[in-house]
Amino acid sequence: MSLVGLLPLRLWATEDDAKQLFKEANQCYQDGKFNDALERYKKLESLGYQSGALYYNMGNAYYKLGAIGYAILYYERAAKLIGDDEDLTANLELARMRTKDRIQELSPFFLDAIVERWLGTFSLTGVAIGTVVAFYLLIAIVIARLQKLPLNQMLMQVGFYVTLVITLFFAITFGAKSYHDAQRTEAIVVSPTLNLKSEPKDEAKTILTVHDGLKVSIMRQLGEWLEVRLPNGDKGWAKSADIAQI
Amino acid sequence: MQAKPKELMVQHQKSMHMFHRKWRKPLKAFQHGVRCYALFVALMALPVISTAQDISVRASVTEPVVTVGEPFEYVIEIQGSVSVESVQMAKVPRVEKQGESQSTSVSIVNGKVSQSRIISYTLVAASEGKLTIPAATVKVEGKLYQTNPVELTVVKAVAQAQNGSAVGGNSHPDLVFIKPVVSKTKLYVGEATTVTYKLYERADISNVVVEKDVKPEGFWVEDIDVQQGRGSVPHTTEFLNGALYRVYTVKKMVLFPTRAGTLTNGTYKLNCDALLTKIKQQRGRTLLEDFDAFFGTLGKKVKIDVVAPEIKFEVMPLPEPKPVGFSGAVGKYTMSATLDKSKVKAGQPITFRFTVAGEGNIAAVLPIQLDLPDGFEKYEPKVEESISRQGGVVSGTKTTEYVVIPRAGGKFEIEPVSFSFFDPEKGEYKTLVSPRFEVEVEGEAIVGAATPMADRQTLAKTGGDIRFIKTQDDLKYRPVPIYQSVWFYSSFLLPLAALLFVLVRKQQQEKLQNNVALARAYRASPEAKKRLKLASELLKQNKQKEFFAELEQTLVKFIGNKFNTDDLALTKEELRSLLQEKKVAPATVEKCLQILEKSEYYRYAPTSQTRDDLNAVFHDAEQVISELSEHSTFS
Numbered sequence: 001m002s003l004v005g006l007l008p009l010r011l012w013a014t015e016d017d018a019k020q021l022f023k024e025a026n027q028c029y030q031d032g033k034f035n036d037a038l039e040r041y042k043k044l045e046s047l048g049y050q051s052g053a054l055y056y057n058m059g060n061a062y063y064k065l066g067a068i069g070y071a072i073l074y075y076e077r078a079a080k081l082i083g084d085d086e087d088l089t090a091n092l093e094l095a096r097m098r099t100k101d102r103i104q105e106l107s108p109f110f111l112d113a114i115v116e117r118w119l120g121t122f123s124l125t126g127v128a129i130g131t132v133v134a135f136y137l138l139i140a141i142v143i144a145r146l147q148k149l150p151l152n153q154m155l156m157q158v159g160f161y162v163t164l165v166i167t168l169f170f171a172i173t174f175g176a177k178s179y180h181d182a183q184r185t186e187a188i189v190v191s192p193t194l195n196l197k198s199e200p201k202d203e204a205k206t207i208l209t210v211h212d213g214l215k216v217s218i219m220r221q222l223g224e225w226l227e228v229r230l231p232n233g234d235k236g237w238a239k240s241a242d243i244a245q246i
Numbered sequence: 247m248q249a250k251p252k253e254l255m256v257q258h259q260k261s262m263h264m265f266h267r268k269w270r271k272p273l274k275a276f277q278h279g280v281r282c283y284a285l286f287v288a289l290m291a292l293p294v295i296s297t298a299q300d301i302s303v304r305a306s307v308t309e310p311v312v313t314v315g316e317p318f319e320y321v322i323e324i325q326g327s328v329s330v331e332s333v334q335m336a337k338v339p340r341v342e343k344q345g346e347s348q349s350t351s352v353s354i355v356n357g358k359v360s361q362s363r364i365i366s367y368t369l370v371a372a373s374e375g376k377l378t379i380p381a382a383t384v385k386v387e388g389k390l391y392q393t394n395p396v397e398l399t400v401v402k403a404v405a406q407a408q409n410g411s412a413v414g415g416n417s418h419p420d421l422v423f424i425k426p427v428v429s430k431t432k433l434y435v436g437e438a439t440t441v442t443y444k445l446y447e448r449a450d451i452s453n454v455v456v457e458k459d460v461k462p463e464g465f466w467v468e469d470i471d472v473q474q475g476r477g478s479v480p481h482t483t484e485f486l487n488g489a490l491y492r493v494y495t496v497k498k499m500v501l502f503p504t505r506a507g508t509l510t511n512g513t514y515k516l517n518c519d520a521l522l523t524k525i526k527q528q529r530g531r532t533l534l535e536d537f538d539a540f541f542g543t544l545g546k547k548v549k550i551d552v553v554a555p556e557i558k559f560e561v562m563p564l565p566e567p568k569p570v571g572f573s574g575a576v577g578k579y580t581m582s583a584t585l586d587k588s589k590v591k592a593g594q595p596i597t598f599r600f601t602v603a604g605e606g607n608i609a610a611v612l613p614i615q616l617d618l619p620d621g622f623e624k625y626e627p628k629v630e631e632s633i634s635r636q637g638g639v640v641s642g643t644k645t646t647e648y649v650v651i652p653r654a655g656g657k658f659e660i661e662p663v664s665f666s667f668f669d670p671e672k673g674e675y676k677t678l679v680s681p682r683f684e685v686e687v688e689g690e691a692i693v694g695a696a697t698p699m700a701d702r703q704t705l706a707k708t709g710g711d712i713r714f715i716k717t718q719d720d721l722k723y724r725p726v727p728i729y730q731s732v733w734f735y736s737s738f739l740l741p742l743a744a745l746l747f748v749l750v751r752k753q754q755q756e757k758l759q760n761n762v763a764l765a766r767a768y769r770a771s772p773e774a775k776k777r778l779k780l781a782s783e784l785l786k787q788n789k790q791k792e793f794f795a796e797l798e799q800t801l802v803k804f805i806g807n808k809f810n811t812d813d814l815a816l817t818k819e820e821l822r823s824l825l826q827e828k829k830v831a832p833a834t835v836e837k838c839l840q841i842l843e844k845s846e847y848y849r850y851a852p853t854s855q856t857r858d859d860l861n862a863v864f865h866d867a868e869q870v871i872s873e874l875s876e877h878s879t880f881s
Contacts (some may be wrong), residue, residue: 017721018719018721018723019719019721022719022721023717023719023874026715026717029715030715044721047723048723049721049722049724050721050722050723050724050725051720051722052716052720052723053715053716053717053718053719053720053721054719056715057715057716060712060713060714060715061715087713087714090712090713091658091712091713094711095712100620124728124729125728126728128729128734131460132734132737133736134785136740136741139741139742139744141740141743143744143745143748146748146749146752147748147752149310174729178727178728178729181727181729182727182729203572211310212704218528230300239566241449
């Protein structure tokens with residue numbers, strides 16, 4: 001079965017075919033055939049294609065099919081690529097409202113909140129480009145000053161410091177975002193109900209029951225069990241099949 | 247107690263007959279006809295009188311079996327009149343009269359007056375056996391009436407005690423004993439049984455101490471409060487095998503067996519002091535008797551252990567099959583279920599209240615479970631119970647109260663709750679089911695009251711639906727995260743390389759500027775060549791003076807630059823020693839000095855020179871500079 005499934009997939013492995021498939025999927029979505037659309041998006045994803053738009057559209061298709069957990073998962077994945085997208089933010093908020101769990105978040109340390117907000121504002125690519133551009137500008141200013149080009153010295157002085165600050169800002173943001181991205185500690189509950197256990201075994205006592213769409217942090221892994229932390233700080237064990245990493 | 251006292255009525259007809267008989271003998275003397283007439287008159291007249299008076303007389307004893315030495319009551323009751331003139335009692339052997347009392351009662355019912363008089367005698371029998379108290383003669387309103395004779399049995403004091411506690415340790419079971427009263431010994435698990443321990447005594451006991459309390463194993467025990475101690479317990483008297491006992495309830499409890507099988511409650515042991523009397527006084531308690539007791543003449547005090555044997559219970563398990571949701575409640579219960587309001591706004595609490603009431607072990611009744619549909623937030627129930635042990639029956643109520651907050655709007659049906667229990671009297675299970683509740687919640691379909699304001703605003707803004715998909719594709723095939731891409735990091739190399747180049751160049755320049763000697767040496771030849779060119783121009787213009795000045799300058803400056811010395815202050819001798827020091831070839835030194843001498847000479851003695859001479863000097867100068875240029879600067 002997998003072989004038969006793989007053969008036509010190989011045929012789509014070129015860029016143009018991928019674009020064609022994406023268009024087809026979008027058409028399906030537009031016609032209200034969300035299942036068909038989702039199937040095509042999934043094919044694209046399994047082929048190794050990624051994009052903010054693809055994930056966003058997958059989120060939309062899941063939302064329309066009522067799978068809020070997966071919808072949120074893909075919106076979150078899209079957010080990693082396209083960051084502060086207006087449509088994405090609106091849809092993600094709407095999907096979150098349809099989740100069953102209303103867990104009071106621990107009020108974060110205000111600096112953490114600021115950092116979180118600041119990291120969420122930019123996409124990784126954006127920050128990368130910003131870092132490179134700012135760095136080029138900084139070096140240009142340095143060279144100009146070294147060469148004692150006949151320019152306004154005062155302006156050059158100010159320009160140097162401003163560019164230096166901007167460069168550092170972008171570089172730090174980039175580092176933080178990359179670290180955040182590489183950690184992959186955030187996950188979304190995708191099974192409709194998930195019983196959080198006190199220990200990593202089936203017979204253990206159920207501490208809490210949560211539902212799909214809840215964002216959790218993965219603390220550690222033990223075989224097929226993951227220890228997760230809820231937004232309110234509660235911890236429990238869940239099977240890895242019930243949650244998906246963003 | 248066992249037999250009711252026999253009461254014999256002496257009817258007026260009968261007494262009339264006796265009366266007639268009494269007078270028969272004297273009348274014998276009269277003639278037969280008169281006799282018959284008189285009889286007729288008497289027969290006619292007496293009923294008329296008796297109807298008006300309606301007098302009857304009867305005798306009775308309060309108990310048919312009495313104890314030797316115990317006082318008992320002999321009562322003569324005269325109905326219909328209160329004017330009793332005299333009572334004649336026959337002398338009864340072995341019976342002593344101790345006292346008498348009289349009472350009169352008059353009542354008027356429907357205008358009819360009824361009167362009665364009761365004369366009671368306290369008698370004491372001295373020996374055992376059958377005893378007949380013969381008829382007594384009562385004179386009422388001038389007439390004589392006779393009572394009925396009364397029969398009674400007198401029993402021996404020692405032999406008559408009923409043995410309810412014939413267990414070792416009780417030396418006087420006739421005087422003090424405990425009688426356990428059990429309501430049920432064969433019962434179901436969880437069914438209530440009442441056990442009462444009654445202390446019977448007729449020996450004036452004191453200092454009652456519980457030596458060993460019961461130990462019911464496998465039972466849930468509810469103690470019924472009885473006031474301990476003889477004096478405070480309201481006691482009754484009871485005749486048992488002809489003896490009068492004072493009865494105290496010393497312990498009362500309700501037991502609920504918790505498991506099936508044969509269970510016992512353990513023995514119950516009391517210890518008390520009893521007063522043993524040698525001679526039973528017949529007057530009851532008097533000051534004199536207390537006086538006697540004080541001097542030890544009446545009796546002696548002994549310690550008596552009173553033991554009640556353990557009671558065996560046969561406990562049956564509850565029959566199978568048990569209904570679903572049965573949690574072990576046994577007894578007789580009713581359930582009420584209420585909901586405080588059926589129409590509510592989302593986010594406002596409603597209260598479900600379930601009350602189970604009835605007889606049985608209410609403490610073992612579990613709280614009622616409530617299942618709610620999605621969209622309701624249920625809090626831990628509040629459970630209250632009240633238990634009453636009134637009258638030796640354990641009963642009470644258990645209330646389970648749930649506070650529930652609906653989060654979503656809509657109409658909801660709440661599944662009825664049920665409560666199952668076993669009724670031991672009927673031997674069957676019963677299930678009580680509450681009515682189905684309907685709750686109407688006002689509010690938005692999804693957004694509960696708990697939804698933050700921000701969410702509501704978003705909902706309003708988006709109209710409740712998500713935005714459309716994105717159509718521009720920016721598909722990337724297996725993209726490498728930018729923080730892992732080579733391009734990203736290598737893009738920093740270009741400006742860094744540029745910076746490095748600039749820096750290296752600048753450093754070189756600075757090095758040149760800082761090292762004057764090197765710079766002068768470096769500049770010496772080009773500068774000298776420039777000046778020689780100028781000099782040759784002057785030569786062409788035939789300006790001899792200027793030509794020589796320029797030539798001298800060129801040479802001196804060149805040497806100064808080349809060897810980094812102050813060129814302006816150089817004398818010929820200094821120049822010679824400098825060049826020699828620098829190991830310049832002597833021929834070159836000589837030539838150089840010659841040129842300088844010539845230049846000096848021709849500057850201050852301007853004689854016309856041939857053009858060839860001048861050209862020769864110029865060539866010499868060129869040659870010297872060329873030779874010096876090739877000479878190593880620092881050697």
